């Protein structure tokens with residue numbers, strides 16, 4: 087097949103912006119009914135926006151009329167929990183807010199593709215796109231039993247970004263699962279939230295420490311342990327995340343934890359109120375949950 091200039095330009099520009107892989111999938115690939123079943127079974131907890139997004143998730147044409155492809159890009163985040171004080175923070179949230187960081191880079195890629203006549207819509211955890219489904223479809227990895235995109239030799243510690251485009255770029259082939267007989271993530275999940283490659287948000291500590299609008303049920307709070315914000319247990323357990331030669335990609339310094347956060351005790355964090363909280367967490371994804379939710383996490387945790 088002849089090289090596609092638009093795809094080549096995309097790959098060059100993406101690498102220059104720090105993305106570590108680019109894959110392209112057919113926007114109309116059959117997504118099956120997993121998402122609809124997930125919602126019908128109530129596994130989305132009180133994230134009502136998931137129901138509102140369902141038609142657009144299942145039909146990308148509603149997001150971008152004339153869409154032909156979904157481009158998925160990976161961007162590495164820290165591989166270690168940098169907290170020196172007690173209370174762990176999920177790796178993805180250690181530094182600056184990735185939504186903002188990646189939106190600027192995606193706008194640059196949009197411009198590159200416009201040059202080739204494409205119309206695009208770009209997201210990173212910010213829109214009605216099944217990012218994991220398309221990442222697997224685009225051959226970037228497979229969906230592991232922890233529900234996450236696992237990349238051979240690189241594991242799962244990465245953000246996914248998606249670009250819907252009207253350009254008919256050449257697509258990649260999906261990859262088969264390499265989980266084999268491993269079930270370590272399911273065994274490591276403190277609440278038993280993982281079943282059949284899917285995480286039930288009603289049991290997930292990531293949901294309860296970040297997204298939930300109601301107090302954590304006592305049987306879940308008991309399992310929170312040392313977690314202050316988010317949960318990485320099903321990633322830490324995965325052998326594909328064990329340190330190895332494929333995992334040396336440099337981490338964007340914007341995504342590393344500032345010393346003040348690394349060293350702040352749960353007591354200090356629990357005393358932050360309103361403007362002090364906003365100032366301390368300015369630019370961090372943690373700011374979104376607000377001081378009251380962080381205090382609740384501190385109360386429920388075991389530090």
Ligand code: B12
Nearest residue numbers: 120176211216217219233234235245246285292293316317
């Ligand atoms: C809602 C949400 C959550 C919720 C619900 C979790 C869940 N069960 O999905 C909560 C708040 C709990 C959560 C937690 C986390 N999340 Co989250 N989350 C999302 C979000 C916004 C939507 C996911 C969703 O729709 N889930 C419902 C399931 C049913 O749909 P799905 O994930 O799209 O899965 C599809 C595929 O798995 C596919 N599929 C799976 N197997 C098979 C097999 C076949 C044959 C077929 C055809 C299809 C198929 O079918 C599904 C439907 O299309 C995505 C961003 C996005 N827009 O996609 C981020 C996202 C999945 N989250 C992410 C992260 C990092 C996390 C956490 C690790 C954060 C943390 N450390 O605390 C945890 C991990 C929890 C876990 N094990 O899943 C990343 C994952 C990156 C990666 N490497 O995979 C994403 C992609 C955000 C991003 N853009 O980077 N999350």
Ligand code: SF4
Nearest residue numbers: 275290291317319320
């Ligand atoms: S994020 Fe934590 S609670 Fe949620 S599925 Fe993974 S291990 Fe279980």
Ligand code: SF4
Nearest residue numbers: 230231265268271324
């Ligand atoms: S821990 Fe094992 S089963 Fe779970 S995602 Fe990783 S390889 Fe797959």
